[in-house]
Amino acid sequence: MGMLLCMLQLGYAQQRTVMGRVTDATDGAVLPGVTVKVKGTTAGAFTNADGAFVVSVPSSAQTLVFTFLGYTDQEVDIAGRQEINVRLSAGNKILSEVMVVGYGTQAKRDLTGAIAKVSSGEIENFPAPSFESAIQGKAAGVVIESGSGKVGQGLKVRIRGTSSISASSQPLYVIDGLPVQTASVSDVNNEITNPVADINPNDIASIEVLKDAAAAAIYGARAANGVVLITTRKGKAGQKTVISLDLNSSWGKPTKKRGFLNAKQYVDLVEEAAVNDGRIDFANGYNGFGTEQEAIDVYKAYYESAILDRYAIGTDWRNQEVNTNWEDAIYRSVARGNQLNLSASDGNEKTRFFASGFYNAQDAIVINNKFTRYGGRLNLEHSATDKLSIGLNLSIARSQLDRVTQDNNYSTPGQLVAQLPISPVIDPATGKLNKRTLYANSLLDAALNSDKQTTFRSLGNAYANYNFLPWLSFRTEFGADVLSFYQERFIGKDATDGGGVGFGESASAQNVSFNTNNYFTVSPLLGAQHKLSAVIGMSYLQNDAKEVIAQGREYPSDAIKNLTGATSITFAGSVNNRYDFISYFLRANYSFNDRYLAGLSVRTDGSSRFGPDKRYGTFPAASLGWILSEEGFLKGSSVLNFLKLRASYGLTGNAEIGEYEYLSLYGISNYPSLPGFVPTQLGNPDLHWEKTAQADVGIEFGILANRLSGEVDYYNKRTTDLLLNVNIPSSTGFDVITRNLGKLRNQGLELTLNSVNIDGAFRWTTSFNIAFNKNRITDLRGQIIESGQQRAVEGEAIGVFYLPKYLGVDPATGDAQYMDKDGKPTSNYAQAVRTVVGNANPDYTGGFANNFSYKGVDLSAFFTFVQGNEIYNRAGAYQSSGFSGGFDNQTTEVLRRWQKPGDITDVPRISISYPTGQRASSRWIYDGSYIRLKMLTVGYTLPKQVLSVLKINSGRLYLSGYNLWTKTDYISDPEVNTTPLGSSSETDRNVAGGTDFYTIPQARTFVVGLNVKF
């Protein structure tokens, strides 16, 4: 290091030094990578990540020229000046954007990796608790799937496909340099929740998604699923204090109701079942009836008394005295939401700050489900000396989620649709909620139960930056993510799951991640042709999860809902888990002549999740870029303004399995008064990282004065040494061991286009992205990995539906038919063979946005689309099987049932006693493709005259609609994912997908909002 230093100093010994900082003229953002040249010479330098530059100039030099792609060149007189601060005006910003890249920033122009950026404007004020919902469809290759229309639920986020089977495939989230906790800490018997919802979306300045190995490998062993870098807002120097107020209010309803039979239709179908069943009985001589009519009469009398009389509870079902629409009872009349954000930011050369306070309350469309969050943030940066700057990013938030039970439970509101339309909501005999319904009436649960989880979340990251030399700085960061969770659940005595005694649970968790990053940034001055910047450092992460949980029963009444009211404690336990990562990393980016780019990164990670001999893994990546538009043959082209080719290859890892999986373990058992040990896990000391090697080639371009710009990427991600829960014979006493076994691949194409169609007073811009991903499991060595109806099958995409194939209805009998092993139809389900009959993975996904503005009025329309995925309606067995799965009320699909010999239809006969067609098969698979108008916004920016009267700096009023229009063939809302997000197993979350089981649809929401800046 010292040698290098000496040589550099010798080279420039006879010159003088000029230094300064380059910022954006409009928003004051620092500009890294700006070329600073001495006019008339080749001497010069580039600005570093903080926009600062130091240039050695001959004593004769008079002028410096600042050039930066997308900005207007600027010449500055330097005679007699040593410090120069320059503000460049933007020409076209698309290519001059600064991207956060992990331990630093880089100009987008110089990137050799694939990174998608979503800026604050696109995520603000979205009517969902967590920002991921807002970026759905906005970044090519980033697929975000909601579980349901409940709020606060976990989301399935996939960057360039699912790359693991038994380890998590969710990306790593890093907020201002601090990797944060994203695993659900909620009750394992309910659907997972999303700790990312503790982050206020309006505090976010930008989100960068690191997609390829070149971009992500700096996060090494944690990067195989991609990395989401979240940067929060910062104060800027040299401006007046900006106080910004955002207010909005929303009104939501379900996007779609499925539609169930009314009382008349229901009764008619029950009568039809009696006729069908009577005929079948007589024809087969089951009960030895003398005539067919006798058989029908007996069945009719039986069904009328056992179903219609029983559940009409004394009301006149023959004349539809009661005609209850139970589906309506699931939803609130309107789901209200309110958001308030107040922020202030300002600063000077010494100190800059951003402070905010936020409040957000969001009802789900489903009753009893609500999310509330409030808190504040302070981001502070102080330049102590010209060498030392220190800062702090601190956010504290409290969020509360009021929950309903998971989709599988009778007690969940979504299952109310199964109740009969002839059953009244209120029992006329008691005047209270009807307890004599077909299934336990979950409106009782809605009235008696409560389930509240409260999270206190503090994210703090303190840092110091010291510039030893103009080209050498050191940054140290100490951060903590403190998640303090408290859940209280109560089930009333008379509720479905209350058992007549009441049930309570209280859980408390304290999960703390401590993280430190320490790194040098080196950007030596190598003359104007060479630009080199490197980062070298280490990081250490320690996560401690501590949890206490207690459950009790037998409450004297429903009045006291906490555990004190439980007179019998049935379970109590505490859990401590820890994991550690220690990492060393290096990244270097080099550019020659502003057109030839090269990047290299290496990270070595050690993790406590693997045995002592297999702990460390090294993850290198290399990349190249070529800015063709800088070449003589293209330079100055009036059509092609920018063209870059880039290619990268590298290795990333995945260790997102539970703790201690390499060890053989015994758990605790509690046989009455005989405490003991039970073998629970068979270890594997050879367990090591799952590895993903990814190749990426990309083109970035800008044409027609950069009016049209875009990016195309092709990638091939090959994951090997899958961390797989391998089934072993249970006769060993164990079901699975975790092994590194198997390979899978994600291959895809991504296209992003941005255009300014019309510029001027009337402005129209369009952005479009589409991503094709093809997932294929290339090697499983015969393992069968199953989750419900889905499987990981070699040679197929992960999560294909593996079921008997439904072949429609036998026109002669009305029986359902399935394909047997000879490929022939059979009505005997036991002879049906299971095969791959569908795929939950889409062929392509994307988004399409148009923005119009004229004077003060703006209009934007944003569509998202998903094509080629399939959805399995697991509830079909009950709700669309023509009573073959029970007396449940039916969807209107059954109206096109088989009725008499010769009928050609896909819905079998109606039957109660001789069921047909209800079983799991491809019958319940539907096309899940959709295109949806995700958002439509009209805004009005107040004109200057009004602003001066109101004494405000700016003001905008807007009206937005979300999910206003959807085109899909699916029978309900197509954004469903019951199984993966209702399971605590990572295998389920990867293998299962697109399953609907009484799932709550998405909300259609209207938002009215106001933004004012003072």
Place this chain on the structure above:
Amino acid sequence: MKRNRHIPLRFVISLLLLTAAACNSKLDVKPGQHITPDEIRTAADVKAVLFGAYKSMQDFNAFGERYILIPDLLGSAGQVSFVGTFTEYRDIFNKAQVAQSLIAQGIWQRSYVTINGANVVLSKLDLLDAAEKDAVEGEARFVRALTYYELVNLFGQPYSAGNIGVNEAVPLVLEPTTVYDPEKDNKPRATVDAVYKQIVSDLTAAAATLPASYSDNNGRATKYAAQALLSKVYMAQARYTEAATAATEVISEGGFSLAATFDKAFNNVSGSTEDIFAMLQTDQSNGGSANSGLTTMYAAYNATPMAGRGDVRVDTNLYKIYGEHDDRRAFIYEGTGIAGGIGEYSRKWKDFYRAIPVIRLADIYLIRAEANARAGATIGGKTPLEDVNTVRVRAHAAALATVTAEQVVEERFRELAFEGDWLWTRKRLKMNIGTRSYNDPKMVLPVPQRERDVNELLSQNPGYDN
């Protein structure tokens, strides 16, 4: 000046190197709520593994529910019916179970967890003092034998079907698993004969070394539990003299007595005077109270003090097998189910968190009665009639004047209804099960498809190959 400037840099670099070295040792993280096998070091640790095997037997996939409920549902020809929405149970009840049955899989998996626990104990006897070594060995052997007895019944053709050297049951695993080695651990199914031989050998050894009782616990296996189970095994093998002899030892030396009234034999906090072996439950340790467990399935949804699901209903025809004043007839009550409707339920499994009798004295009286009747003997000095009437009188049923072996069997059905006995008794006597033959393929559970997928040495039972 220039020299000084680099002091902070050197300081920072050395600090980083130090931190890195310190962090490295941080990667050794010990599990918070588990132990590793090397932590089993003392006699107490080995016994804890034994107690873990008891917990495993209390699981809903074992005696906590399925060892008892599944044979009753599978064999049901008008005794019980499944009226809930769980399709897996419905399939068993409809005899429509397939190779993928999660119930068959659950039972198989849990049974081998129990067996592995017992095998671990048997491999670590050296850590025990001579004083208790034999007793612990006996206890582990009893646990293993009992579990194999359930497995051989559920997954193999009965002993009575003959061909015992050919008919396959389940893999016979007698060593603990410490690492997975496909060569060693992928085992074929052993024959019915081999499994029975192992059961008899384990039980004979256990009966010789187990204590007669425990001063502090009535949930553990005793010498008489081993004898009682032996008598049941001998019945299955039609070794009637041996069965009657083993039963006699239990009756005359075990110190058990029939509960004063029939209802006192069930729903007891810690077993009754007639429980020879029972699984204990408490509100903190049980077979389940929401979606699993005998009581969960059997108790009506409107039962008090705590509601079950009311998924398993008793057929009203069952009233007919009892005499008018028989207490066992009054053990049926009316209630509702969570999935709707009203019906009849059994009081045997009505209260939550109560002991589950696995072998009770009434069963052993009836075994001796039947065995004596079939052998034409009066082993134990009692006639079959005396033994049967002992059981009947306790239930306030009219005493019989004469009794045949067939009548003893009918008494079994009355006394042991809903205790998972019906199917096994009919199979051993080659009696039809409804319209099905005793050896109907559907009366045997499938070898779980999952097991066959990972172990190609496993054959499937007839009737399940699709």
